[in-house]
Amino acid sequence: HSSQWPQVFEPLREVLRTFKLPVPLLADLLDAFAQDVRYTAAQRRYRDDAELLDxxxxxxxxxxxxxxxxxxxxxxLSLAQSDQICSALQLINFWQDVxxxxxxxxxxPSQQAMAAHGVQDADLQPGSHSDSATRLISAYAQSARALIQAGAPLARRIPGRAGWELRLVVQGGLRILDKIEALNFATWRKRPKLTAWDMPVMLxxxxxxR
Structure with a gap:
């Protein structure tokens, strides 16, 4: 309610009216945020990759x-490709931040995927050199790469600055995947990140x- 945080909700109301933003999309973002808080507080895991993608x-x-x-x-088509890019970026962030x-x-990492690769919790701790964990993150990285590449043609269809910004967003995600691979997928030991030296490559x- 705007009476609770008027400095937030009054400007938001005007933005919603001006641009006719779809309110269900904003509700989805809040729902996901609340879910993340609940899962973390309860130490709850994702059962399978379908639940993670949801x-x-x-x-x-x-x-x-x-x-x-x-x-x-x-x-x-554009909505579907946008979803592919955005889901891939979220997943890339997960595997970057282990x-x-x-x-x-x-x-x-879902319980199903961990079980399929024979990964225990200890395998994803900083001192681990687990081959099973390597295979898990490798499979996840390959899946994320395929997903973002499937959505990438959208960037070529959007004209002007927005299209070029989306191209860089896509390339940023792909570059992180390159760095994950360069670490032999051991992102539970080190977090890969972009630097200024990556910008020329991305550009x-x-x-x-294509």
Whole structure:
């Protein structure tokens, strides 16, 4: 209610009216945020990758759809490719942050995937050199790469600055995946990150995106 936090909700109301933003997308973002808080507090794990992807549909996909809405893009293909990019970016962030999430009790590798690769909790601790954990993160990284590449053609169809920004967003995600691979997927020991030296690579790849 605007009476509780008027400095937030009064401007938000005007933005909603001006741009006719789809309120269900904003509700999805809040729902995902609340879920993340609940899962972390209860030390709850994701049962399988389908449940993890369901979280992504609310934590990440609404962001892309809101941006497309602002540019008047509503066709089914663009929405689907936006969802692919956004879900992939969320997943890439998970596999990038294993070394910081696990010590805080934030577990995103699903129980099903961990069991399939024979991964125990101890395998994702900082001192581990587990081959099973390597295979787990490798499989997740490959899946995320395929997902973001499937959505990447959207960046070429969006005109102007927005299209170029999306190209760089896609290339940023792919570059993080490159760095995860360079660590032999051991992101439970070290968090890969982008530096200024990565920008020329990303710009070059964005220029030649197909």
């Amino acid at each position: 979280y992504c549909t609310r934590s990440a996909n609404p962001v892309g759809r809101l941006l497309l809405h602002l540019y008047g893009i509503h066709d089914a 070394s910081t999430d696990v010590p805080r009790g934030r577990w995103y 070059w790849r964005a220029l030649w995106m």
